[in-house]
Amino acid sequence: MKLLHTADWHLGKIVNSVHMTEEQDYVLNQLMEIVKEEQPDCLIIAGDLYDRAVPPKEAVELLNKMLTTLIIDCNIPVLAIAGNHDSPDRLEFGNQLFRSQQLYIETKLSAPLMPITIHDEFGPVHFHLIPYVEPAEVRSFFDNEEITSHHTAMEAIIDHIKQNNDMKERHLFIGHAFLAGGMESESEERLSMVGGSPYIDASLFSDFSYVAFGHLHQAQRITRDTIRYSGSILKYSFSEANHNKSVTIVEMNETGHCDLRLIPLIPKHDMKVVEGYFQELMDYPVENTDDFLHIRLLDEGEIIDPMNKLRSIYPNILRLERKGLARSASLGDLQQIRQQQSKSHSELFSSFFEEIKGAPITAERKQYVEKIVTQLLKDERGE
Secondary structure (H helix, E strand, O other): OEEEEEOOOOEOOEEOOEEOHHHHHHHHHHHHHHHHHHOOOEEEEOOOOEOOOOOOHHHHHHHHHHHHHHHHHOOOOEEEEOOOOOOHHHHHOOHHHHHHHOEEEEOOOOOOOOOEEEEEOOEEEEEEEOOOOOHHHHHHHHOOOOOOOHHHHHHHHHHHHHHHOOOOOEEEEEEEOEEOOOOOOOOOOOOOOOOOOOEEOHHHHOOOOEEEEEOOOOOEEEOEEEEEEOOOOOOOOHHHOOOOOEEEEEEEOOOOOEEEEEEEOOOOOOEEEEEEOHHHHHHOOOOOOOOEEEEEEOOOOOOOOHHHHHHOOOOOEEEEEEHHHHOOOOHHHHHHHHHHHOOOHHHHHHHHHHHHHOOOOOHHHHHHHHHHHHHHHHHHOOO
């Protein structure tokens, strides 16, 4: 069986005030050409089809065009799940009807967690579609108060799968989460840490022939080649400037052994970080001057209106930085920023509370704050 693994389309994304729909349409047309060339037996989209719970009209139209072409014109089964950016309720609309057309979209945990089974010449292949879920949702689903983190939530899901399936057959897992050891970038929304760590140990997936994940935007393996993030289809922040975007082709034999190939996706406009002195950049333009650029000027003296002057040559500058001035930030400030970024929502509020009140927050109040944060996260996702 041949599979195409992709994820993190983020349709409707806005990067530095630039709507990315045209860029996404361009690269998704490449994806369609890859589908026609490779003729996979199914296509996997491992979450974050949209960038936000209420996507713009253009994003909805683009997704509708892609899915219609895949299902109707190419006659290829599509297996997709909701990511942390997607609204489960909106993606769920019509999914029972779409199943008759081989479009399978899982947006919520629903009993009895049965896999989608597709047959090849060697027999059945079972696909377990597990959308992004908060630990509280899994705790309620299994009625298990010991589920307090993303890891324990996933552990309960995997245990349920193992207990209700013959794992000697070929099983694939499709998920959207943060596996421990994965390399992240600035454009990924931090997962909830209410009640515990956002990380999941990859050892949970040892019984699956292939594990297709979404969420992290860099294509990468986690502990073994067959536990993979396909990465996003485009660079969505300058922290991804050195990424090579691609889709993953998986060819599975009768024993479940997988051979993998990465097929690159080439953007209409690349996203690059360029360093140099102002006059050099004006006199000797870099290659592909219409790419999306973050320019770091090395000059220390005063420059009059550098942005407008540079834009006469580089029309798509999204960010301009004076590197010499940026160095003025102290190491202590940067370390403090990193520490704040690693804290959970409730930990940040606890720090704020203590700073304002001069005393630590009580356990009762902290529990109340965690409940509010959990509800806000659900509301943000349109649940």
